[in-house]
Amino acid sequence: MIVDGEKEGRALDETFDYVIVGSGAAGATAARVLSESGARIAVVEEGPAITTADFGDRLWPALRRLYRQMGTQVAYGRAIIPVLQGSCLGGSTVVNSAIVRRLPADVWQSWQVEHGLGEALPLEELHEYWDQIERELSTRPTPTDLWGHNNRLLAVAAQHVDAVGGPTRRNEWGCRGSARCSLGCPHGAKQSMLVSYLPYAAARGAVLLTSARVDKVILKGNRAVAVTGHFHRRQRRQAPFTLRARRGVLVAASAIQTPGLLARSGVRSRHLGRHFQGQPGVPLIGIFDEKVTLWSGATQGYEIDQQLTQGRFKIEAIALPPEALFPRLPGIGRSWLATIASSGYMTTWAVLLRAHAHGTVREGRFGARIRFDLTPQDMTNLRKGLRFTAELLFAAGAREILTGIYGLPERLTNPDEARLLEIGPNNPACYSPAMTHLFGTARMSIRASNGVVGPNFAVHGTSNLFVIDSSLFPTNLGINPQHTIMAIAMHAAKTIVGLTGGLGTQR
Ligand SMILES: Cc1cc2nc3c(=O)[nH]c(=O)nc-3n(C[C@H](O)[C@H](O)[C@H](O)COP(=O)(O)OP(=O)(O)OC[C@H]3O[C@@H](n4cnc5c(N)ncnc54)[C@H](O)[C@@H]3O)c2cc1C
Ligand code: SF4
Known part of the structure; x- marks a missing residue:
């Protein structure tokens, strides 16, 4: 059952x-x-109710309806x-x-050795859950007939330079390669939570x-007893609600x-909002003599990951929607239009960086205030990743590369120029990164002095705020x-059922 707050005129107390x-x-x-445990549950979502029928091929309506702050949320540092x-x-x-990836073993080991979380987050159990999720969400490597040229050329490049890569594994059932996952899947093929676990839970x-x-x-003492909030319609406050737990x-x-x-x-911890970590991505655009048609094929169907540990980056093909791609193209007026005219011949491949940087997330008047600045080592790794990407582009036959990096030539036309990317500017503001992978602001720790959440997923000092x-x-x-x-x-939900008393109450 869905209670749509946009239509809800009355206060709710349940x-x-x-x-x-x-x-x-x-x-x-x-x-x-939890819905399988017989418990009565509420899932409370700030964003709107949507359906597959709402998804189109335009960026602007997608930003308005699907993204936080219409995609304008930013982290401040030397770069925005x-x-x-x-x-x-x-x-x-x-x-x-x-895209589906299991937690790399070396990262889990660092959680075990440096943070003592081996028992709280047991790897063997996680593998069982990954098996289950992959079965339920029909995970498979992107089949070659769905690659499209953007992904295919990255595979060709990998072969030419002998790089370790492969098709991305993705949660999808009947993907048609429409290259617009970021606007919502118009075919209901992508197994997002909207079409998988949420309907499953609602049916129960x-x-x-x-x-x-x-x-x-x-909170009453150390117990979480309810949440309070408000329904809204396009950010205009409607009725209040209280949901007792x-x-x-x-x-x-x-x-x-x-x-x-x-x-x-009222949770107080010096670690709350600190240790914010992320994975900035920076794209390079290649222009080929052959037609690429970026907007056909799986949005992200191929990746190269040989530098995950040492270089701390991976390279992914990614189809940006035209409205996001065109503003990145160099030039103004006629020259910009001329570049747009060659967009059918473009690939976009991005470096995804596992940054060392730690930032902060605090409450601000207009949403979260995020601070994040790449470290000098991050910049070195990013530049190496960009150079490698440029080498891959030239290996696949790119005629030119649009760098989009302030301080470097707008266009690289000669494979020898790939090295320029490694000696590019140090200032992250010269690049145009974006982040979508976010971690660490209420970290788990054995002791309260080291983090916010205990190994049983409860906030330290509370019994049932998880x-x-x-x-x-x-x-x-x-x-x-x-x-x-x-x-x-x-794993958390199963732990919580165990901690809070097994089967739920009768409806
Ligand atoms: C464009 C894009 C592409 C990505 N591609 C991939 C990919 O291919 N593979 C991959 O592994 N990861 C990808 N990610 C990252 C991945 O989607 C996220 O890491 C993951 O969804 C995060 O899960 P979450 O439950 O923590 O948060 P979310 O999935 O972001 O969900 C949090 C929800 O909580 C709601 N909420 C927040 N505050 C409140 C409040 N006060 N009251 C009520 N509701 C609230 C939000 O509105 C939001 O809907 C991508 C992310 C983006 C944005
Ligand atoms: S690429 Fe596949 S999964 Fe993504 S939106 Fe298109 S059909 Fe859906």
Whole structure:
């Protein structure tokens, strides 16, 4: 059942066993598990209710309806970095590219050795959850007939330079290669939470509240007893709501929104909102003699990941929507139009950096205030990644490369020039990064002095206020995170059922 806050005129006061804040990768996965326990659950989502029928091929309506702050959320540092997040039923999974990666073993080991979290996040169990999720969301490597030329050329380049790469594995069922995952899948093929775990939970009685922003969690002593908030219509306040929680409140509002919600609810920890980590991505545009038709094929169907550990980057083919690509093209007036005219011959491949940088996320008047600055080592790694990407582009036969980097030539035409990218500017503001993979702002720790959330997922000092999203990750992953977020949310939900008393109450 969906309670659509855009239409809700009356105040609501209801009681559930569990209240889950956020309907993205973490929240929906927890809803999937808890709904099977017989418990009465509410999933509260700030963004609107949407359906597959709402998805089109234009960026602007997608930004307005599906993205937080219409895609204008940014991190401040030397560079202003867009921090893109979905805000709608299904969260960021509605706009993501559905790439599936398991947590790399070396990252898990660092969680075990340096943070003592081996028992709290047992790797063997996580593998069982990954197996289950992959079965349920029909994960498979992008088949060659869906590659399209953007992905295919990256595969050709990998072969030429003997790089380690392969088709991305994705959650999809019947993908038609329309290259517009970031606008919502118009065919319902991408197995986002909107078309998978949320309907599953709703069919088992979960109540989904949309356009419903949770303002705070109400704590009585060390117990979370309710959440309060308000319905809204396009950010205009409607009626208030109180959702009482007999057993627990699970916060899955994302690494950017979770720390603010905890702070508004009275959680105090010097680690709250600190240790923010992310994976900035920087694209290079190649122009080929042959037709590429960027907007056909899987949005992100091929990746090269041989530098995950040493270089801390991976390279991904990514089809940017035209409205996002064109502003990146150099020139003004006629010369800009001439470049746009060759857009059918362009590829876009991006370096995804596992940054060392730690930033902060604080509550601001108009949303989260994010600070994040790449370190000198990050800049070195980024430049190496860009050089490698340029070498791949030339190896695949690119006629020119549009760098989009202030301080470097607009266009590179000779393979020898790829080295320029490695000695490019140090200032991140000269590049145009964006971030979508976000971690660490309420990290898990054994002791309260080291983090915000305990090994049982409860906020330190509380018995049943749980955090289950990537805020709790102690480090950056270096890979696409939704699969890890989902497996950990699955593990968290099972742990929480055990902690809070097994089967739910009768409806
Ligand atoms: C464009 C894009 C492409 C991506 N591609 C990939 C990919 O291919 N593979 C991959 O692994 N990852 C990808 N990601 C990242 C991945 O989607 C996220 O890491 C993951 O969805 C995060 O899960 P989450 O549950 O923490 O947050 P989200 O999925 O962002 O969900 C959080 C939800 O909580 C809601 N919320 C926040 N505050 C409140 C509040 N106070 N009250 C009520 N609701 C609230 C938000 O509106 C949002 O819907 C991509 C992300 C983006 C934006
Ligand atoms: S590429 Fe595939 S999964 Fe993505 S929007 Fe198009 S049909 Fe859907």
